[in-house]
Amino acid sequence: MVLPTSTRTPPEGSTRTRLLDAAVRLVRAKGLNATTVDDLCAAAGVSKGAFFHHFDSKERLAVAVADHWSQTTGAVFASAGYHDKADPLDRVLGYIDLRADLIRGTAAEFSCLAGTMTQEAFESSPAVRDACAASIFGHAATLEADLSAAIAANPPAVTVNAASLARHTQAVLQGAFILAKAADDPAVVLESIEHLRQYVQLLFSPAIHPPVPKAKKRP
Amino acid sequence: MVLPTSTRTPPEGSTRTRLLDAAVRLVRAKGLNATTVDDLCAAAGVSKGAFFHHFDSKERLAVAVADHWSQTTGAVFASAGYHDKADPLDRVLGYIDLRADLIRGTAAEFSCLAGTMTQEAFESSPAVRDACAASIFGHAATLEADLSAAIAANPPAVTVNAASLARHTQAVLQGAFILAKAADDPAVVLESIEHLRQYVQLLFSPAIHPPVPKAKKRP
């Protein structure tokens, strides 16, 4: 491939980007199956020929959208202010507070594209499912270092695994999004985020020294 | 209407019931949009005419399936053994342990029908969304009495609202199901259930007396 002269990067509002951005909007609102190729073309102001010029299939677009989602959301969190805090626990709590701050508008605006697509793709399209998994678990992984540091700095009385707790934060958020969609009310998300915050605080609370009895084996 | 003689209740494996049971299976596996009316008829061994004899539309079926789901799962939890425990906290922990016990097989087998349908219906079909909401929040409500009693018996240092905590348990489960679908691995559900259990234990742990600082208002 030759990139000779000046403008070889596609113009910023390129067809491909417009389609991906439209897909994020529509899929978050309607889901993947209910979003047709024609919907996407109309929303992006693009012809069907252009669509299939850039993406071999709707499934390929879905994978690309999941990757696009990973990148754009990754950038938001990477540049967020909570990384600057000195105490690793404050960084974790800062992340949680940021998640709460991002709950604005409708469910379609604050919910997670990857979680939405997972439900529809997990049996019909391994490629899409894997892309969603990469987005969710990749994001969870960005919390691990801070959690590990917090555990090392202030070991909780109960055994806590950083990776597991990082995944749990994502489970809480994904589930809260579902409840918000069902109730048609964003408040339930804030509620669950508050419970998550309280859980993390309790885990690292110095008040806990007489160790809580380990969760008993179930019969 | 006259119901004179003997058999007026439809036969137990009735067409309607077969369709509802088939719908539970297919929708949990493929989602609502990806499940066609023909799929349902084939799975239930029923003709298309019979389908539309019993349900005016696919949407009506979806509502009926959500109600059916509420009833069948409601019966399972209503008859479970954890209600017999004397200590309300033990009943709550017993519920959580039961949820863990029910994680068997594939995601399509243990995940929640209402949560799955919510994602696809919340913008396109208020009727289905409301039926899903009734299922999820109705189930959450069955936990409230035990949580209230536990709070009354052993007030946590941090303020806890029973209804809010009950909803949070459902958020954790719903989110864990999504992560399990993404990872194609039921283990992540058990992980999050364990975190939920630990959160409840910590909340009610007598070790917490120097009150944890109240969650700060976000800027």
Next chain:
DNA sequence: GACACCATACCGACTAGTTGGTATTGTATC
């Protein structure tokens, strides 16, 4: 019991519209 009557359950071919995807053609840039 024989009869007419009627309601419910059911069948499966059909339709109108939608879907993802293709074929063809046009155009701008090198």
Next chain:
DNA sequence: GATACAATACCAACTAGTCGGTATGGTGTC
């Protein structure tokens, strides 16, 4: 003219829902 990109027309498969008609069985009357 070669290459990348894009617009239009088009197709075969599929979809939810319809429709005319059948099967069964119960009810009331004689």
